[in-house]
Amino acid sequence: MSMSQNRNLTQQLTHTLGVSIVNGKYPVGEGMPSEAILCKQFEVSRSSTREAVKMLSAKGLISSRPKKGIRVLPETEWNLFDSDVLSWILQSKPSLSLLREFTQVRAAIEPNAMKLAARNATPKQLKQIEEALFRIAEAEEGLDDQLDAHICFLNAILQASGNRFFIQFTQFVKAALKVSIRYNNQTLGVKNTDVSFHADVFDAIKSGDEKRAYQLVEDILADALALIESRI
Known part of the structure; x- marks a missing residue:
């Protein structure tokens, strides 16, 4: 798979997970599926999944730590000035x-x-x-x-x-x-x-x-x- 395809898959997964988080599909403070499970669930490569998790972490939506897994952070931690986060909030009615x-x-x-x-x-x-x-x-x-x-x-x-x-x-x-x-x-x-x-x-x-x-x-x-x- 080319680098551009990987990048597109990463962006798509970031968007999908971001919208789901903002909509409350993954409750604050609770664990999200692991990278391995997300990889299978969305049929994307492990590297694309890892990059999507990194991007969501950088936007303040989640924390991802070894042995502690992925957790959704409270809205007070979200970067509300990030254009992606703003657009996801707009999509959530x-x-x-x-x-x-x-x-x-x-x-x-x-x-x-x-x-x-x-x-x-x-x-x-x-x-x-x-x-x-x-x-x-x-x-x-x-x-x-x-x-x-x-x-x-x-x-x-x-x-x-x-x-x-x-x-x-x-x-x-x-x-x-x-x-x-x-x-x-x-x-x-x-x-x-x-x-x-x-x-x-x-x-x-x-x-x-x-x-x-x-x-x-x-x-x-x-x-x-x-x-x-x-x-x-």
């Missing part, structure tokens, strides 16, 4: 309480990112934000993907903030927007803020109005949190 937590983190990050973008954005970065704004307008007409357009807009602003830690939040933002858009539209019955709101944010950033850029996003996320709280 996220609740409004999870949406609240996502939105709380967004409220802690995004207004400050807007303010820093208003202060630090280069002409090239402003152009990238403007292009993302155009995509949002296109998405409203059904000519682009709504989720991708919103992610592109927000990630362009995180890049423009100039803060290397904010830039690292791009995968988290992608996951947060996925769950936010899904719940705002389907559960809360609220559509995403329209292109005019994003245009106002862009104008504030372009004009260097840090206070307005901050306030626009802080207000919209505060409203979103209030709505979520009212439904919990």
Whole structure:
């Protein structure tokens, strides 16, 4: 078997086991099947199984020790900023309480990112934000993907903030927007803020109005949190 095939099998097994752990198929604190049993159960090589176990350990989902076997760790140990872990949580039918937590983190990050973008954005970065704004307008007409357009807009602003830690939040933002858009539209019955709101944010950033850029996003996320709280 080629290295690429082994890698694919490892990724598939990691995904399958990760989803199962997040869904509670393997209870916290209890033992999981051994590598040898997993190897037979999923019909993959021992090396692929071993690598999958290592990956899940690195993500904080399990511990694997000689003579003690594989055990599922409590959620407090999981790396919730890992893009795989986030996607597995999203697949496990996220609740409004999870949406609240996502939105709380967004409220802690995004207004400050807007303010820093208003202060630090280069002409090239402003152009990238403007292009993302155009995509949002296109998405409203059904000519682009709504989720991708919103992610592109927000990630362009995180890049423009100039803060290397904010830039690292791009995968988290992608996951947060996925769950936010899904719940705002389907559960809360609220559509995403329209292109005019994003245009106002862009104008504030372009004009260097840090206070307005901050306030626009802080207000919209505060409203979103209030709505979520009212439904919990």
